Amino acid sequence: MPIRFACPKCSQKLSVSSRKAGSEAVCPRCKTTIAIPAEEAPAAAPASAQVATTTTNTTTADAEEGFPQYLVFDDHELVYEHDEEHHDEQSAAGQPEYIAIPRWTLYAQGGLLLGVGLICFLLGILMGSSLLSTPAAPRAAEACLITGKITVKISGQTLPDAGAVVMIVPESTANIDERIPVSGLRPDDPLPARDQRGLSILRSIGGGFAxxxxxxxxxxxxxxxxxxxxxxxxxxxxxxxxxxxxTEDILKIRSYFDLPVDLLGKNRYRWTLETVRGNRSYSTSFP
Structure with a gap:
C-alpha cells in the first residue's frame, strides 16, 4: 500500500510504496533528498510548507486532494507519473481520450469549410437574383391575315371553287368548351349571319371562317x-x-365540330396542319 506525503521543501504531493518507509529518495520536482516517513509515523512539515502524509488507511477525502498525482515504484526513486511541464503533450499522445492530429489537417479543414461557405454564398446570390429578376413580359398577340384561292378540276378544266368553305381552328383544344354546330357552315348552306352560334364559337377559340x-x-x-x-x-x-x-380525319374534326360526318357530307375536303408565323397565303386545288 502507498504512503502519501508532501516534499518538505516544495510541498509537492508524493506517493511511495510502504516498503520504502524510512529510506531516502530525491524529490522529482526540486531534487531535494528527503526522508520517506514511516507508515505509522508521518514526518512533520516545516513552517514554510505544510506536508500532508497518509498511510495505507488514507481516507477517500485525502485521495481526492491529489496525492496520486505522482507514483513511486518499489524499484525506483521518487519519479513523476507525468511531467507537469509536458503534461498536455503526454495526455494528447498517450491517453485514449485525446486524439493527436497534425496541424496541417486543421488548416485543410478550415480551408474546406471556407470553400464550402464561399460556394453557398455565390449560389445564394445567383438564386436571389433569379428570384428578384422581373419575369419576361408575355408576347403580345400578332394578328395574321390568311389569304388564298381554292380551285377544282371539272371535266379536265381547273375552275374556281366558288362557294367552297375554308375554316381554320387552333391546334390546341384547351379553350373549347362547346363543339361548334355545323349548321350554316357547309358549302350548300345559306351564308350564316355574323352572330350565328357556330361562328361565335369559332371566333372565341381563335379560329376563322370564310x-x-x-x-x-x-x-x-x-x-x-x-x-x-x-x-x-x-x-x-x-x-x-x-x-x-x-376515319382519322373524322376523329380529329370531331374535337371541334359536333357532327363532322354531316359537315363533310360527300364533298371533297382537305384537312391539314399549318404553321402561321405571319401573313401568308394558303391555296389548294381539288383534282
Whole structure:
C-alpha cells in the first residue's frame, strides 16, 4: 500500500510504496533528498510548507486532494507519473481520450469549410437574383391575315371553287368548351349571319371562317400566330372512294365540330396542319 506525503521543501504531493518507509529518495520536482516517513509515523512539515502524509488507511477525502498525482515504484526513486511541464503533450499522445492530429489537417479543414461557405454564398446570390429578376413580359398577340384561292378540276378544266368553305381552328383544344354546330357552315348552306352560334364559337377559340367568292378567293384574319388546322370543303361533290371521309380525319374534326360526318357530307375536303408565323397565303386545288 502507498504512503502519501508532501516534499518538505516544495510541498509537492508524493506517493511511495510502504516498503520504502524510512529510506531516502530525491524529490522529482526540486531534487531535494528527503526522508520517506514511516507508515505509522508521518514526518512533520516545516513552517514554510505544510506536508500532508497518509498511510495505507488514507481516507477517500485525502485521495481526492491529489496525492496520486505522482507514483513511486518499489524499484525506483521518487519519479513523476507525468511531467507537469509536458503534461498536455503526454495526455494528447498517450491517453485514449485525446486524439493527436497534425496541424496541417486543421488548416485543410478550415480551408474546406471556407470553400464550402464561399460556394453557398455565390449560389445564394445567383438564386436571389433569379428570384428578384422581373419575369419576361408575355408576347403580345400578332394578328395574321390568311389569304388564298381554292380551285377544282371539272371535266379536265381547273375552275374556281366558288362557294367552297375554308375554316381554320387552333391546334390546341384547351379553350373549347362547346363543339361548334355545323349548321350554316357547309358549302350548300345559306351564308350564316355574323352572330350565328357556330361562328361565335369559332371566333372565341381563335379560329376563322370564310366562303370563297366567285373567283375562288377567300381571306381569314387570325388573332395570333401559331399552329392551326385548316379545313377546306369543296362545293363539288366527290365520287367513289373519294366521297368517304378518312376515319382519322373524322376523329380529329370531331374535337371541334359536333357532327363532322354531316359537315363533310360527300364533298371533297382537305384537312391539314399549318404553321402561321405571319401573313401568308394558303391555296389548294381539288383534282
Amino acid at each position: 366562303r370563297c367568292d366567285e373567283n375562288g378567293s377567300y381571306a381569314i384574319e387570325l388573332p395570333d400566330r401559331g399552329k392551326y388546322y385548316v379545313l377546306v370543303i369543296s362545293s363539288d361533290i366527290a365520287s367513289g372512294a373519294a366521297s368517304i371521309p378518312k
